[in-house]
Amino acid sequence: MSIEKWNLKKSANCFKCGDATIHDVEVDTYTLKISCRDCGFTRYYKFHMVETPAQRD
Amino acid sequence: MKAHLRVFVEVENLGKAINALTDAGITGFYVLEYKGLSPQDWKGFSIKEDPKSAISLIRDMATDAVLVCSVVEEKKVDGIVDALTESLKGEKYTILEVPIRRIIVNYGDQEKAERTETWLLEKDVQCFYCGEKAIQKIKIDTNRAKIWCTNCGTTRHYVIKGSEKGWDDEH
Numbered sequence: 001m002s003i004e005k006w007n008l009k010k011s012a013n014c015f016k017c018g019d020a021t022i023h024d025v026e027v028d029t030y031t032l033k034i035s036c037r038d039c040g041f042t043r044y045y046k047f048h049m050v051e052t053p054a055q056r057d
Numbered sequence: 058m059k060a061h062l063r064v065f066v067e068v069e070n071l072g073k074a075i076n077a078l079t080d081a082g083i084t085g086f087y088v089l090e091y092k093g094l095s096p097q098d099w100k101g102f103s104i105k106e107d108p109k110s111a112i113s114l115i116r117d118m119a120t121d122a123v124l125v126c127s128v129v130e131e132k133k134v135d136g137i138v139d140a141l142t143e144s145l146k147g148e149k150y151t152i153l154e155v156p157i158r159r160i161i162v163n164y165g166d167q168e169k170a171e172r173t174e175t176w177l178l179e180k181d182v183q184c185f186y187c188g189e190k191a192i193q194k195i196k197i198d199t200n201r202a203k204i205w206c207t208n209c210g211t212t213r214h215y216v217i218k219g220s221e222k223g224w225d226d227e228h
Contacts, residue, residue, distance in 0.1 A: 003185050008178050008195070015199070016223055025178065027195065032202050032215045039223030045202050045215035052186060053210050 003029045010034075016041035058156065060134050064125045064141060065093070065151040071123045077144035078127060081137040086127040092119035095149075128157065186211035 008025040017039040026033040032045040062083075066074045071088070078086060092115055105111070129137060134154055141152060178195040184206040191208035205212040 006180050008180060010176055010178055012176060036223060041223035042221040044218040046218040048214040048216045051212040
């Protein structure tokens with residue numbers, strides 16, 4: 001599984017500072033990172049599993 | 058006055074029960090999975106009191122079942138029971154109606170709840186699994202995230218690993 005890195009943006013209230021601001025969302029094959037442009041608070045997610053249509057049938 | 062409606066059904070009838078409850082006008086519910094023995098099945102049994110025997114008996118004898126619970130207006134109960142009776146005709150089920158004397162709901166820190174809402178994003182790219190260019194939906198919660206292809210349904214799951222303090226805390 002190899003996936004090109006995606007760089008997305010999301011306007012939302014920051015979990016930490018509470019300000020309505022832009023968050024950078026970086027999606028990679030094995031990681032997902034969200035950072036607040038205002039305060040720098042960052043949340044990291046790690047890859048857990050992949051579910052394919054064949055597994056559901 | 059409100060009532061707590063508890064519907065005990067076998068796992069295979071869960072869908073039927075939920076659909077009947079929904080059609081009859083419930084606004085929300087919660088579900089608990091359990092293993093149980095009905096009085097007919099249990100009659101005449103006695104078990105050895107060591108934990109191993111008790112657990113093996115539950116594993117071997119008990120039936121997989123589901124409890125669907127909902128808080129409803131008392132005046133709606135009869136209609137809901139009729140709908141369930143009709144939908145679960147011929148199936149095994151038990152319905153309990155428990156009167157509620159008081160309900161206390163705390164919505165917690167509303168401001169914090171607003172900050173932790175679920176985010177939904179989209180990206181139109183080639184799916185790594187089916188190879189088609191399709192919308193990839195991204196759902197991000199506080200503790201988990203998932204990305205799925207709207208063409209083939211392949212889903213990647215992510216879990217929270219940690220967080221890093223912002224700039225303000227470093228100074």
